[in-house]
Amino acid sequence: MTxxxxxxxxxxxxANNDVLTTLLDAGEKIPxxxxxxxxxxxxxxxxxxxxxxxxxxxxxxxxxxxxxxxACQCYPQENLxxxxxxxxxxxxxxxxxxxxxxxxxxxxxxxxxxxxFNFRAGQYLxxxxxxxxxxxxxxxxxxxxxxxxxxxxxxxxxQFSSWAAYETLENNFLEIQGPIGDCFYLEDAIDADLVLIGxxxxxxxxxxxxxxxxxxxxxxxxxxxxAGLNPHSLYNTDLLTKYASEYDNVFYHPCVLDKAGVVxxxxxxxxxxxxxxxxxxxxxxVGKKVYLxxxxxxxxxxxxxxFLLGANSQDIYADAFEPSHC
Amino acid sequence: xxxxxxxxxxxxxVNAAVNIFYRxxxxxxxxxxxxxIVDMDAQIAKQKGFLTMVFxxxxxYSGKDMREGHKHLTGLNDSHVDAIxxxxxxxxxxxxVAESDIxxxxxxxxxxxxxxxxx
Numbered sequence: 001m002t003x004x005x006x007x008x009x010x011x012x013x014x015a016n017n018d019v020l021t022t023l024l025d026a027g028e029k030i031p032x033x034x035x036x037x038x039x040x041x042x043x044x045x046x047x048x049x050x051x052x053x054x055x056x057x058x059x060x061x062x063x064x065x066x067x068x069x070x071a072c073q074c075y076p077q078e079n080l081x082x083x084x085x086x087x088x089x090x091x092x093x094x095x096x097x098x099x100x101x102x103x104x105x106x107x108x109x110x111x112x113x114x115x116x117f118n119f120r121a122g123q124y125l126x127x128x129x130x131x132x133x134x135x136x137x138x139x140x141x142x143x144x145x146x147x148x149x150x151x152x153x154x155x156x157x158x159q160f161s162s163w164a165a166y167e168t169l170e171n172n173f174l175e176i177q178g179p180i181g182d183c184f185y186l187e188d189a190i191d192a193d194l195v196l197i198g199x200x201x202x203x204x205x206x207x208x209x210x211x212x213x214x215x216x217x218x219x220x221x222x223x224x225x226x227a228g229l230n231p232h233s234l235y236n237t238d239l240l241t242k243y244a245s246e247y248d249n250v251f252y253h254p255c256v257l258d259k260a261g262v263v264x265x266x267x268x269x270x271x272x273x274x275x276x277x278x279x280x281x282x283x284x285x286v287g288k289k290v291y292l293x294x295x296x297x298x299x300x301x302x303x304x305x306x307f308l309l310g311a312n313s314q315d316i317y318a319d320a321f322e323p324s325h326c
Numbered sequence: 327x328x329x330x331x332x333x334x335x336x337x338x339x340v341n342a343a344v345n346i347f348y349r350x351x352x353x354x355x356x357x358x359x360x361x362x363i364v365d366m367d368a369q370i371a372k373q374k375g376f377l378t379m380v381f382x383x384x385x386x387y388s389g390k391d392m393r394e395g396h397k398h399l400t401g402l403n404d405s406h407v408d409a410i411x412x413x414x415x416x417x418x419x420x421x422x423v424a425e426s427d428i429x430x431x432x433x434x435x436x437x438x439x440x441x442x443x444x445x
Contacts, residue, residue, distance in 0.1 A: 034375050034385065034387065036375070036378065036384055036385045038371060038372075038374045038375035038378055038385070039371050039372065039375055040367075040368075040371045057337060058337070058341065058371075058374065060367075303366055304352065304366065307345075307348075307349060307352070307366065308349055308352060308353060310349075312345045313344075313345055313348070313366060313367065313370045314345075316366075
């Protein structure tokens, strides 16, 4: 008999009983549907202890890596502390170190990484301005740094982004909450060809994923597409061009709808809709691992197209930036 | 002789089939309008449930679930069910499943036809 701890309540899992049944019988509200391990509605996360492998069958590798499991298939072999997915209550205070403009409408801010705040490159977190206003942003750098780097698109009417852009932030403390997200690099992908596609500040998580892959000594090919309206809406082109020249297996493809007359001998812009441009270059996506970040409509479109062109659903990692409604 | 689900490879067969099958479904103009692709991972999970059922595997899908799950889809008729069974057969052929097993799987799929069409 093992015990599970859920929201500070302790439950005993009796022999031949699964975690879902145990929690439901105790009156806890846990989403579920099929109870056979296929619908994945009862997805939960172990925050302490290791869930049995049989409770992780069929889950995406990035979920397994974060100790996610299916409650209906979970017959624990050891005591577990568990929670529902994407609920991380702990907040950390973090000092703003610096701020700079990356393009006409994107700022970069760097925060001090709090001790004990661990994440995987490509994940995101919630940044709190105060008790009433918060936004989610992706972390653009690697976890071994003492900093957390964010790219924030500035909207003229954006409550959070215009505050971040135009007020003095340096040395202020912000609260951060997270990390969340299952769009990141795992070392078993070391020989696979990776295709990274981001629109706007969707570059932030991809920059983290790219750095992570390079740090792991990635051996497959890496193609990074960064899409924007015109050359002025892209940023970090110098940094990405440098990566591409330093690493033989890295290819950087800045992609714009309209070149807007910009001529830059150092950067070769592809012109057209990103969802056409990528697949003109890669008519087959069989065997590739694909990372999609940014505008939700484009992410959805690219996801479907990538899948139809042969990528397995398990190999498509997506982070759609849903707009805020407050 | 082992049962159908074990014979064709169990969970591994479901995982192999789901990508091929769902890719065929999304590419087929006869049926793709009925598949919501907003959340592809959720759809893949649903299709895995369906495949586990028709492969004779352990599942808790009942006729009532199939009825509830499809009754909001207007214009659904026999031709759509036929198309799905056809795509299922093509998927299994690609995976080298024996013709007799494909027939058995088609029969299971066919057995929920009236539930799916809410009649």
